Each structure stands twice: as structure tokens, then as C-alpha cells.
Amino acid sequence: MKKSGTDRKTGMLIAFNKPYGVLCQFTDRSVPPRPTLALFELPPRVYAAGRLDHDSEGLLLLTDDGALVHRISHPRHTLGKRYWVQVEGDPGEDQLRRLRDGVSLNDGLTLPAEARRIDAPPMLWPRDPPIRVRKTVVDAWLELRIHEGRNRQVRRMTAAVGLPTLRLVRHAIDRWQLDGLQPGEWREVSPQG
Known part of the structure; x- marks a missing residue:
């Protein structure tokens, strides 16, 4: 039973599928204001444990x-985060190896990632707005697992x-997943996983 006020139970953990274009906060002072978490009737007094950019989708705890x-x-704590990534181009083994070895960015070398090519995730919902399809440009899907949380990494x-x-769709953080x-x-979800 959840209690109100100072006797309220804490330790609640929510798995939320953040839509594209939504900010990972409850308020926005921009003009015009952008969509926020306040639109989704989440339990009171919960806050994001980590972030997803407004143009990324998927699991937010x-x-x-x-x-x-x-x-x-x-x-x-280096919890692994798994992403489905639709990329422009045809990933070659050299590009996957570079992702696995760590990539040099302007803020330093990333930790090695798990990287593999996958088929388009079958349970993935259509994005609104949809990705622009260009017949002359090849695209592919990757699954990446990283252990860092740099900005737009x-x-x-x-x-x-x-x-x-x-x-970009995050489908898992450590043992927590979107699961439909x-x-x-x-x-x-259980804080223990």
C-alpha cells in the first residue's frame, strides 16, 4: 500500500517507454513548450534515473x-545499456570493430562496446514522425551495448x-527491459531486477 506524505513508501522503480520528441523532465520553459513526462500520468515524485535525448526513444527508468x-x-556502476540503432549506410566489419574497440570522440576514447548487425527489430513500433525513406540510401540496424552515459554518445x-x-531506441538498462x-x-518493476 502506498502512503501519502512523509510516510510514503520509497524505492519505487518505473519502466517507461519514452516516445520520440519527449523531454526527460516534467517541465519545460521553452516557448513554445515541448512535450515532457508530465503528459503521461506517472506516479508522483518520481524522477528520471538517467536521460534519453528528446530525439531518442525507449526505456527510461x-x-x-x-x-x-x-x-x-x-x-x-557501469550498468550496460542496450540500444537498437538504425544507421545510414551498410556497416562493414571494420566499422563494427572500431565500435567494439572504442571510438575516439572530442571528449576522449569511449569504452569498448558490444556491436553487432541485426535485422530490424520485429516488435518495434512505428515512429512518429517516421524516418524519411530514401531509395538511393542504404540503411541498416545495429545493436550496441555501452557502459557509459556521455552526452549523445x-x-x-x-x-x-x-x-x-x-x-535510436534504448531497449534495456542492465536487467530492466522494455518487454512489450x-x-x-x-x-x-522490481528495483532488484
Whole structure:
């Protein structure tokens, strides 16, 4: 049973499928204001444990427990994050090897990533707005697993190896996964996984 006020239970963890174009915060002072988490009837007093850029989609964890935010989002804990990445181009083995070895970015060398080519994820929802399809430009899907959380890291890594990101979907953080959540849907999950 959830209690109100200071006796309220803490340690709640929410798995949320963040839609494209939504900010990972509850307010926005831009003019005009952009869509935020406030649109989705999430439980009160939860905050994002980590971030996803407004143009990225997928798993966002939210909690009301500061220690849990730290455990999930602090770089020292190096929780693996898995992404499905639609890239422009036809990834070659050399580009995948560079991602696996670590990529030199303007803020230093990334840690090695797991990188593999995959078929388009079958359970993936259509994006709104859709990715522009160009018949003369090849695209492909990768699955990347990283252990860092630098600003726009996956996009910068793929661009550095000549594969600009067209669509970026985070489908797992450590043991927590989307597991069928559609954009804008959420569920409470165990903090232990």
C-alpha cells in the first residue's frame, strides 16, 4: 500500500517507454513548450534515473529513491545499456570493430562496446514522425551495448565510424527491459531486477 506524505513508501522503480520528441523532465520553459513526462500520468515524485535525448526513444527508468537513481545512473556502476540503432549506410566489419574497440570522440576514447548487425527489430513500433525513406540510401540496424552515459554518445560513436544514426531506441538498462511497453506506457518493476 502506498502512503501519502512523509510516510510514503520509497524505492519505487518505473519502466517507461519514452516516445520520440519527449523531454526527460516534467517541465519545460521553452516557448513554445515541448512535450515532457508530465503528459503521461506517472506516479508522483518520481524522477528520471538517467536521460534519453528528446530525439531518442525507449526505456527510461524513473524512481522516487535518490540512492537508486545513483546506483542506476552513476558512471561508477557501469550498468550496460542496450540500444537498437538504425544507421545510414551498410556497416562493414571494420566499422563494427572500431565500435567494439572504442571510438575516439572530442571528449576522449569511449569504452569498448558490444556491436553487432541485426535485422530490424520485429516488435518495434512505428515512429512518429517516421524516418524519411530514401531509395538511393542504404540503411541498416545495429545493436550496441555501452557502459557509459556521455552526452549523445551512441550518435557520436556511429557518426565517428561513418554511420550516422537515423533512429535510436534504448531497449534495456542492465536487467530492466522494455518487454512489450508501447510508447507512453509504463509499469512498476522490481528495483532488484
